[in-house]
Amino acid sequence: xxxxxxxxxxxxxxxxxxxxxxxxxxxxxxxxxxxxxxxxxxxxxxxxxxxxxxxxxxxxxxxxxxxxxxxxxxxxxxxxxxxxxxxxxxxxxxxxxxxxxxxxxxxxxxxxxxxxxxxxxxxxxxxxxxxxxxxxxxxxxxxxxxxxxxxxxxxxxxxxxxxxxxxxxxxxxxxxxxxxxxxxxxxxxxxxxxxxxxxxxxxxxxxxxxxxxxxxxxxxxxxxxxxxxxxxxxxxxxxxxxxxxxxxxxxxxxxxxxxxxxxxxxxxxxxxxxxxxxxxxxxxxx
Amino acid sequence: xxxxxxxxxxxxxxxxxxxxxxxxxxxxxxxxxxxxxxxxxxxxxxxxxxxxxxxxxxxxxxxxxxxxxxxxxxxxxxxxxxxxxxxxxxxxxxxxxxxxxxxxxxxxxxxxxxxxxxxxxxxxxxxxxxxxxxxxxxxxxxxxxxxxxxxxxxxxxxxxxxxxxxxxxxxxxxxxxxxxxxxxxxxxxxxxxxxxxxxxxxxxxxxxxxxxxxxxxxxxxxxxxxxxxxxxxxxxxxxxxxxxxxxxxxxxxxxxxxxxxxxxxxxxxxxxxxxxxxxxxxxxxxxxxxxxxxxxxx
Numbered sequence: 001x002x003x004x005x006x007x008x009x010x011x012x013x014x015x016x017x018x019x020x021x022x023x024x025x026x027x028x029x030x031x032x033x034x035x036x037x038x039x040x041x042x043x044x045x046x047x048x049x050x051x052x053x054x055x056x057x058x059x060x061x062x063x064x065x066x067x068x069x070x071x072x073x074x075x076x077x078x079x080x081x082x083x084x085x086x087x088x089x090x091x092x093x094x095x096x097x098x099x100x101x102x103x104x105x106x107x108x109x110x111x112x113x114x115x116x117x118x119x120x121x122x123x124x125x126x127x128x129x130x131x132x133x134x135x136x137x138x139x140x141x142x143x144x145x146x147x148x149x150x151x152x153x154x155x156x157x158x159x160x161x162x163x164x165x166x167x168x169x170x171x172x173x174x175x176x177x178x179x180x181x182x183x184x185x186x187x188x189x190x191x192x193x194x195x196x197x198x199x200x201x202x203x204x205x206x207x208x209x210x211x212x213x214x215x216x217x218x219x220x221x222x223x224x225x226x227x228x229x230x231x232x233x234x235x236x237x238x239x240x241x242x243x244x245x246x247x248x249x250x251x252x253x254x255x256x257x258x259x260x261x262x263x264x265x266x267x268x269x270x271x272x273x274x275x276x277x278x279x280x281x282x283x284x285x286x
Numbered sequence: 287x288x289x290x291x292x293x294x295x296x297x298x299x300x301x302x303x304x305x306x307x308x309x310x311x312x313x314x315x316x317x318x319x320x321x322x323x324x325x326x327x328x329x330x331x332x333x334x335x336x337x338x339x340x341x342x343x344x345x346x347x348x349x350x351x352x353x354x355x356x357x358x359x360x361x362x363x364x365x366x367x368x369x370x371x372x373x374x375x376x377x378x379x380x381x382x383x384x385x386x387x388x389x390x391x392x393x394x395x396x397x398x399x400x401x402x403x404x405x406x407x408x409x410x411x412x413x414x415x416x417x418x419x420x421x422x423x424x425x426x427x428x429x430x431x432x433x434x435x436x437x438x439x440x441x442x443x444x445x446x447x448x449x450x451x452x453x454x455x456x457x458x459x460x461x462x463x464x465x466x467x468x469x470x471x472x473x474x475x476x477x478x479x480x481x482x483x484x485x486x487x488x489x490x491x492x493x494x495x496x497x498x499x500x501x502x503x504x505x506x507x508x509x510x511x512x513x514x515x516x517x518x519x520x521x522x523x524x525x526x527x528x529x530x531x532x533x534x535x536x537x538x539x540x541x542x543x544x545x546x547x548x549x550x551x552x553x554x555x556x557x558x559x560x561x562x563x564x565x566x567x568x569x570x571x572x573x574x575x576x577x578x579x580x581x582x583x584x
Contacts, residue, residue, distance in 0.1 A: 034376050085553060091322045092556045094379060095509055098324065099548025102502055106542035222387060225380045265391050268384040275369045275377065
């Protein structure tokens with residue numbers, strides 16, 4: 001029974017990684033920029049979710065506000081931070097992104113205080129019995145919310161005009177432009193969706209831990225960076241598989257390797273091992 | 287010498303020497319090879335802890351302990367570089383960020399390494415404060431000369447061509463991965479040197495002295511001075527180490543300061559201070575030439 005329970009916990013953790021990593025993969029796939037500042041958007045989503053939920057009593061409203069506001073901030077980051085420096089070598093945008101992230105950490109500390117915020121009345125704390133396991137409703141909501149969102153996103157990207165233009169821009173930007181796709185609009189859309197998903201993840205993680213603090217984003221998004229490498233950098237399908245694989249490996253690893261290293265170290269070890277054996281990532285074609 | 291400098295100034299100069307060695311060692315990686323390391327301080331930490339184990343726990347003298355510490359950091363650097371440099375440049379940024387987290391996580395759980403309290407009472411190398419300062423400054427000078435030497439020789443030419451355009455470098459027959467690995471190993475080894483000097487200067491070390499934020503601080507120094515510019519990086523190392531001592535608020539809002547600095551430099555002056563000065567000089571020269579031409583016409 002423990003095996004199944006660990007597996008389920010791994011899937012729940014994996015769905016959180018998926019929400020964060022999808023945005024990173026979209027940005028990397030399109031711009032070849034490692035968007036470290038994504039971590040700051042995740043944390044900001046958590047803060048907005050907690051503040052709005054506490055003020056209005058509605059988690060759904062908190063989630064919506066967080067996603068929309070953070071989505072627009074993501075677009076602004078692209079427009080004012082990345083867009084003007086894309087002509088330089090890739091490390092320029094990477095360093096700018098790191099600078100932006102650690103500056104954001106300090107700004108959160110100044111605005112929201114160093115000790116973090118919590119939900120006044122924590123929503124969705126009931127349990128349901130599934131196959132003899134007690135699972136928190138918040139965990140179920142996170143898992144199914146992520147699956148449904150990603151499913152809808154996958155459907156839209158393969159069957160709507162905008163979605164197809166978007167995928168064309170990722171694989172062949174010049175060609176897409178020649179066919180009349182407005183690349184700038186596609187990039188805005190890209191940042192809006194990716195950032196909104198990161199905000200959703202931030203709200204749900206703040207709910208599961210009942211805490212959001214200035215450094216909340218550091219470890220999850222470091223792992224998301226590791227995940228997009230594992231997934232083969234820019235491949236959406238590879239990234240999703242890597243998310244759930246890492247979630248499950250961590251869940252088992254924490255139990256069976258816990259005496260040797262902590263959860264975060266296991267993720268890192270997994271990354272190094274994969275890079276040694278398959279340097280192109282788990283699912284990319286060489 | 288004792289009459290010239292007080293205790294505070296001697297310790298400050300030693301600190302500056304360590305900062306310069308750290309910045310130049312990252313400059314070897316980032317500046318000469320276009321590689322970003324986000325965990326450079328972790329290699330300083332590896333050197334610091336290794337040297338401390340050898341002098342405090344195994345009774346080695348300072349010089350041989352430092353030498354072993356340098357080789358050990360370079361060895362770890364070799365392994366990390368081997369795993370991350372084979373495919374694309376972005377991997378190194380991510381694995382080194384992992385090294386930064388892993389180093390702190392690992393050391394904090396090892397009772398033999400002092401866990402979270404750190405290690406105190408690291409033995410004195412027996413050179414006296416002034417002697418130690420002179421040694422640190424000489425080593426910093428040697429590292430600077432080494433940087434100049436690497437840049438002047440064919441090795442530097444190869445590094446430069448990789449930083450400029452990796453694909454072209456590959457086409458003209460440069461084994462890009464091997465050169466990147468060489469740069470990374472040299473850089474991490476020198477970070478180990480800085481670690482040993484630091485540990486035996488302050489005599490008390492903690493894992494968090496070498497975590498993610500210190501790594502970002504070193505990166506800020508290199509970026510501010512001008513990636514690849516030896517003079518610019520030395521100047522930036524001295525200036526950015528002194529600033530928090532002069533202005534209290536920089537020490538209080540370190541992350542905002544260094545983060546903002548990184549972002550603004552990349553956004554508006556990716557060539558750093560060295561690049562700004564260079565283009566400033568060029569503009570002045572052009573003006574002079576134009577003035578001369580105007581003079582001729584008149």
